[in-house]
Amino acid sequence: MSLFNRTRAVHLAGGPSENGFLVTLLVVACLSSQPAASAENLLTDPTFGKVSDLQHGLPDHGWCWQRIQTPCKVTTSRHQHVATLHGGKVFLDSAPLPLAPSTKHEFRLQVSGTATFSVELLAWTASGLPAQPHRVILQKAAPLPPGTLDLRTSFRSPADMSLGQIRLIASQGTAVVRAPSLSIPIGxxxxxxxxxxxxxxxxxxxxxxxxxxxxxxxxxxxxxxxxxxxxxxxxxxxxxxxxxxxxxxxxxxxxxxxxxxxxxxxxxxxxxxxxxxxxxxxxxxxxxxxxxxxxxxxxxxxxxxxxxxxxxxxxxxxxxxxxxxxxxxxxxxxxxxxxxxxxxxxxxxxxxxxxxxxxxxxxxxxxxxxxxxxxxxxxxxxxxxxxxxxxxxxxxxxxxxxxxxxxxxxxxxxxxxxxxxxxxxxxxxxxxxxxxxxx
CATH class of the missing domain: 2.60.120.200 (Jelly Rolls)
Incomplete structure (x- = not known):
């Protein structure tokens, strides 16, 4: 197992939140789709074309899901380009992707359902160790309201990070997610x-x-x-x-x-x-x-x-x-x-x-x-x-x-x-x- 995977395994269930590194979150209720950010989407699989169980290994592309509190699972609809998180409690993590340090990023996602839902960034150094901070809260855990939400948040990446993962978390219900986008806004x-x-x-x-x-x-x-x-x-x-x-x-x-x-x-x-x-x-x-x-x-x-x-x-x-x-x-x-x-x-x-x-x-x-x-x-x-x-x-x-x-x-x-x-x-x-x- 690589250093990255060994280190990551210690943190699968998550640790205490990095409350000192909370980022600005703008949550806008909407009934229709919003345009994606104009900057390039850094996520390799924004349509959830490849979603696998973490038990089968950490993918280098797409997403993987983890059982935290059973019963739980993640299902996908390739035709609709959505993933549905069912819990219990379940994590859906993007594959690790290179992210620039000390750089302002913007994350967007559309989500609906009945679950308590949150979003985090997991930050890693080039050697596979946790960056400081390691967990950046993009959205605090909260029950999803009726309708569809367009979540938009901006954050500056940790200064010592090299790789990052987006983690979607759902518990006690379902969360239907679509159109995730991670970008660096143009100045x-x-x-x-x-x-x-x-x-x-x-x-x-x-x-x-x-x-x-x-x-x-x-x-x-x-x-x-x-x-x-x-x-x-x-x-x-x-x-x-x-x-x-x-x-x-x-x-x-x-x-x-x-x-x-x-x-x-x-x-x-x-x-x-x-x-x-x-x-x-x-x-x-x-x-x-x-x-x-x-x-x-x-x-x-x-x-x-x-x-x-x-x-x-x-x-x-x-x-x-x-x-x-x-x-x-x-x-x-x-x-x-x-x-x-x-x-x-x-x-x-x-x-x-x-x-x-x-x-x-x-x-x-x-x-x-x-x-x-x-x-x-x-x-x-x-x-x-x-x-x-x-x-x-x-x-x-x-x-x-x-x-x-x-x-x-x-x-x-x-x-x-x-x-x-x-x-x-x-x-x-x-x-x-x-x-x-x-x-």
């Missing part, structure tokens, strides 16, 4: 600024190419360089700021306030270069100076001659998570070596946890820079939401010194055409000739 482009297409008033306003936001106001210390298709940030406090009315779109909550697995993933993309002088941590930020609450990305060059990317998420000066890529001052002497007078393309991804994770890709690389976390604190409670506008270049009197060609902000764990941040790094950089003005 939304929230902001696109490009100095190659700054809009009709580039000296005073920077136009958002998505059309979703008002123009950013160009500060007095910022200069538009048409010949280089960039904005120059050469003085203390130089920044471009969005409108207060658009600020809520860039509030990305973390698990500390939203609950485990509920935090908002997002990605910041920028094309920039460092120039003379020290550069601070605010190249893209939504950080309220009064409350010291919010998030920020920095392209830093410090007094020790070290350059790096930093990410901040904080609810105040004490409760904050700071990550450095590939290092932090006082922790390592690692540096990016991008203070060479050239533009570089950065992809900075936040998972939504608010912890020491995330990834940074540079100049088309699909391998993230090494992460070094600030050891003297972390974001352990509190919201990071604030009413301050999104700013490019600086918060307060500190901030970026250099030039910026373009900036993008994406919500979610996938970007255009469902690309991972790593894949988007290669796509956006395009072998040193990034796409400008369009995507």
């Amino acid at each position: 939304t482009l929230l902001l696109s600024l490009d100095a190659a297409q700054p809009g009709p008033r580039p000296a005073t306003h920077w136009q958002d190419l998505t059309g979703q936001n008002r123009d950013l106001t160009v500060g007095e210390q910022v200069r538009y360089a048409a010949d280089r298709q960039s904005y120059v940030f050469a003085a203390a406090g130089a920044r471009c700021c969005g409108a207060l009315e658009d600020a809520p779109a860039f509030d990305f909550e973390t698990d500390t306030a939203a609950g485990a697995g509920h935090g908002d993933a997002f990605t910041v993309v920028f094309y920039a270069k460092l120039t003379d002088g020290h550069s601070g941590p605010g190249i893209v930020n939504k950080l309220a100076t009064a409350e010291q609450r919010g998030w920020a990305v920095g392209l830093v060059f410090d007094q020790f001659g070290l350059d790096r990317v930093t990410t901040f998420q904080q609810s105040n000066r004490e409760l904050r998570t700071i990550n450095g890529f590939p290092g932090l001052a006082g922790q390592t002497d690692a540096r990016l070596n991008v203070r060479d007078g050239d533009f570089h393309c950065f992809i900075v991804h936040f998972t939504g946890s608010g912890q020491r994770d995330g990834s940074v890709y540079i100049d088309g690389s699909t391998k993230s820079l090494a992460l070094v976390g600030w050891p003297f604190g972390n974001l352990s409670s509190g919201t990071i939401r604030n009413t301050t506008p999104l700013c490019i270049g600086a918060f307060g009197e500190r901030g970026f010194r250099g030039e910026i060609g373009f900036v993008e902000i994406w919500s979610g764990t996938r970007l255009t055409q469902g690309m991972t941040p790593a894949a988007y790094s290669r796509y956006r950089y395009r072998r040193g000739v990034p796409r400008r003005g369009t995507h």
Whole structure:
């Protein structure tokens, strides 16, 4: 028996629920079918074409069912593409499938019947051991109401997982299930600024190419360089700021306030270069100076001659998570070596946890820079939401010194055409000739 199967056998009957990792569930009563998610369905057998008894072995495709409290069984109707769980108590598990870690997924299922019904994700590491957490509750056990329900839930997969299974559980009745879908939602482009297409008033306003936001106001210390298709940030406090009315779109909550697995993933993309002088941590930020609450990305060059990317998420000066890529001052002497007078393309991804994770890709690389976390604190409670506008270049009197060609902000764990941040790094950089003005 493989390590995966040996480990799995210990957990067949289930253990205590991971109540700390409950995920958002939207249950909508409906009388007719709902369209499936637009993203690719990761389940290998959404029509229940192959359903077998676990006593005959764990399948590499389809589903298997387990007797937990007899009498119980699972029957199928291939013509109707449904499975019916009868209990007693019975588990119906999907075959193990590869799932990306630290990634927002969406699960959907239509179900009707008389049983008490629940749904879980079983998460495994690459070596076949239980991930942490191992059991993720997608729907708490509850009696099914009359009619048909369209269950929809979103969750972020555990950071150490490699394989996952969907487990459907029915007890004390019947549950007729159809159209299961597991997908990774495609992200939304929230902001696109490009100095190659700054809009009709580039000296005073920077136009958002998505059309979703008002123009950013160009500060007095910022200069538009048409010949280089960039904005120059050469003085203390130089920044471009969005409108207060658009600020809520860039509030990305973390698990500390939203609950485990509920935090908002997002990605910041920028094309920039460092120039003379020290550069601070605010190249893209939504950080309220009064409350010291919010998030920020920095392209830093410090007094020790070290350059790096930093990410901040904080609810105040004490409760904050700071990550450095590939290092932090006082922790390592690692540096990016991008203070060479050239533009570089950065992809900075936040998972939504608010912890020491995330990834940074540079100049088309699909391998993230090494992460070094600030050891003297972390974001352990509190919201990071604030009413301050999104700013490019600086918060307060500190901030970026250099030039910026373009900036993008994406919500979610996938970007255009469902690309991972790593894949988007290669796509956006395009072998040193990034796409400008369009995507």
